[in-house]
Amino acid sequence: MASTGQTNPFEDPSSKDAQVQEQGEIARGTSEPQEPVPHTATTLAVGRNASLTLGTESLVVQDEELQQSGRVNCCGVSFAGKNKTTRSIPFYNILWAERSENGDITIQYAHAVSKTVVRPAIISYTLDKPESSEVEAWIESLLDRAYGTSQRRKRIKMLVNPFGGQGGAVKMYHKHIAPIFAAAKCTLDMEKTQHNGHGTEIAQALDIDAFDVVACCSGDGIPHEVWNGLGKRADAARALAKLAVTQLPGGSGNALSLNLNGTVSPSLAALAVVKGLRTPLDLISVTQGDRRILSFLSQAVGIIAEADLGTEHLRWMGSTRFTYGVIKRILRQDVYPADIAIKVEHDNKTAIREVYRTEASKSPPRHNEREIPPADLGLPPLRYGSVQDPLPDSWTLVPHDHLGNFYAGNLAYMSADANFFPASLPSDGCLDLVRMRGNLKRGAAIKALLAVAEHKFFDIEDVDYKKVTAYRIIPRNQKDGYIDIDGERIPFEPFQAEVHQGLGTVLSKSGHLFEAEGV
Ligand SMILES: Nc1ncnc2c1ncn2[C@@H]1O[C@H](COP(=O)(O)OP(=O)(O)OP(=O)(O)O)[C@@H](O)[C@H]1O
The missing domain is CATH 2.60.200.40 (Tumour Suppressor Smad4)
Incomplete structure (x- = not known):
């Protein structure tokens, strides 16, 4: 068995965290506390000295490696000892798992580098018995626990407002958001908004069958524009039901992310979107003069x-x-x-x-799939x-x-x-x-x-x-x-x-509540 610790392509290689991840975090035995493994857990022996177990809430990784316990003694002899490390990675943080072409098993997860930042990290093992039919079923079981009823590999139309908030949304997108989406194998199509109202134009012309999510790295202004663009379409009812509109906090007002992702941290919000459950959201028609605006x-x-x-x-x-x-x-x-x-x-x-x-x-x-209206229905009367x-x-x-x-x-x-x-x-x-x-x-x-x-x-x-x-x-x-x-x-x-009850669609953590203290 070898813990290969592949290079993470999304990390800034100059960062200290990236170096730790590139060397394979599992062997370092850091962070999250160990969780008791229930009897029903499924364990995959990836090698003679390592195992991956599906616990109740997390993936439990056990790894044994030779470690230098003392450099040199008085006779000039080095001592080596065995060190067993165990750590748990919450299923919520698991982004993807697969067998690579050479038969290795690779698991990508969101590693908490602080209370407000997660970054993609990789565990990679060369299997002792790569031909084992157990492996595919185990991976599927892991992904099942990691995603539940949330859609895997979401197809995301990403809108970034370069002028949102203090103007740092583009940089933030590349540093904190795109890496999480990529590690979760989401499909990404990113576009920067060019002017006021551009979000509306993009949503109005969007191929709604090509995407599952419109994610706005912006303040609340771009989601407002997107819902209004979808509302202007001849197939408005279908577009609003089909496309989940979400926010990655990149503006000065980030209420949508606070309520649905429970955070204004861009990387935690990206993780919430990856794991988000499709949830109907009421939208409101506001009429003034002869105008009709959708408000969320x-x-x-x-x-x-x-x-x-x-x-x-x-x-x-x-x-x-x-x-x-x-x-x-x-x-x-x-x-x-x-x-x-x-x-x-x-x-x-x-x-x-x-x-x-x-x-x-x-x-x-x-189940968090909703009925999709026919293509000839516009906004409700x-x-x-x-x-x-x-x-x-x-x-x-x-x-x-x-x-x-x-x-x-x-x-x-x-x-x-x-x-x-x-x-x-x-x-x-x-x-x-x-x-x-x-x-x-x-x-x-x-x-x-x-x-x-x-x-x-x-x-x-x-x-x-x-x-x-x-x-x-x-x-x-x-x-x-x-x-x-x-x-x-x-x-x-x-x-x-x-x-209009449940006219729009969002991604939420719970599937039916906001991330807020209720009454
Ligand atoms: N390239 C652009 N140039 C100028 N304005 C833009 C551009 N892209 C988007 N906008 C506009 O910026 C406005 C504010 O966007 P957003 O909500 O993302 O940021 P914000 O920082 O929260 O904004 P505000 O503080 O003004 O509420 C929206 O009305 C949007 O149309």
Whole structure:
């Protein structure tokens, strides 16, 4: 038996980690703790002194090698001793396994080099009995545990926004993302976005049968464009069901990755995409004038919208500009009068908590394939018409003279530490709507704001929280202002929104929940 430790083609050879990996990490016996191996485990003897065992949650690698235990004694004799090393690699981290042409067995996995970075690493053994029929079945069994119902070798259309965030997305893609996808044998077709709206154009013209995933190395702007591009197609329903839209965090707002990949680390997000389960996501039609936009993240009017979009001149402050913007308006007790009509699905927090907990207690779906609509179906029709139509009969416009915040969310986290919508679910057919008065006592308003980071926002009495399927909002008595749809500004005019249950598709870790603390 020989542990060959192949060179990893994706590593920067100058890095220390790469050198360790090239020499074969297994023999070094580092990191993860050993896991007890159950009796039912399948063990593959790769050589006289090494074995690979499928444990309950991980691949257990045992390796014995000769190690120099002392250099020279007083008589000039070297001593050598045997050292057995055991380590576990979580199945989640296994990217690929195969027999190479020369009969070696090669396993690629995501090795944690820190809490926020994983890099591809390779274990490679020359088999003592390469002809054994056991090997193929063992590899299949390993891949089965590594992927479960997640699709292997995803075909990924990769969009990279070179200007996302601080402008480092292209470098980050090459360093942290592409190597993970390549090690997992995904097919990659990378394109840099060239201008505003390019994501929409690409999605509109994309060969949807050639890809499984559109992955955006960007902020939330490019996923928004991609869903809108898919929505403009004659086969919109099919395109939106077939293509999972995902994000590799490369912008200043990375909410999609936070909620679905549970991270803003590019390499961990890439691993989450490799292992992601296809999950339907509600999308929202927003109509304004004769326009129809698809929204996946949020719609905001009032303090939050203004603090997000009205503080561009304070970009030098980084993420603090948003907090500064909110506090300034809370202290001024700004109000944003509007008439609002809402189609409510769940109107109290007890019922909402119940809905959330029922879904959270379910086991992850066993099958994550969804029905693909025929090619002649466009976007679903609007059940409540558009903002230009008369108000539906059962709706009532209610004046909100002292509105401070109107904030509708389709995902839980709006940014790191801002789980504004903890009860939201990927495809419950509802938006979570938060309304707060602008004339609250300053102390109470600031307490509510601080509660967001402490996961206590939902229970604050001044926070009105409902699950809704549609609404119309008509701003009043203001010359101009901010309306924020997925972080983008639209004209300060009345708009209407309605939810399309599970119209879009994403990849998630759980298959039915966001990566957020719920209620
Ligand atoms: N090559 C390009 N040149 C200029 N703008 C671009 C280019 N590619 C994409 N864009 C635009 O950049 C905008 C922001 O993109 P994205 O969300 O990826 O980054 P971000 O850093 O989170 O953005 P922001 O901070 O502005 O919200 C999108 O509207 C997109 O259309």
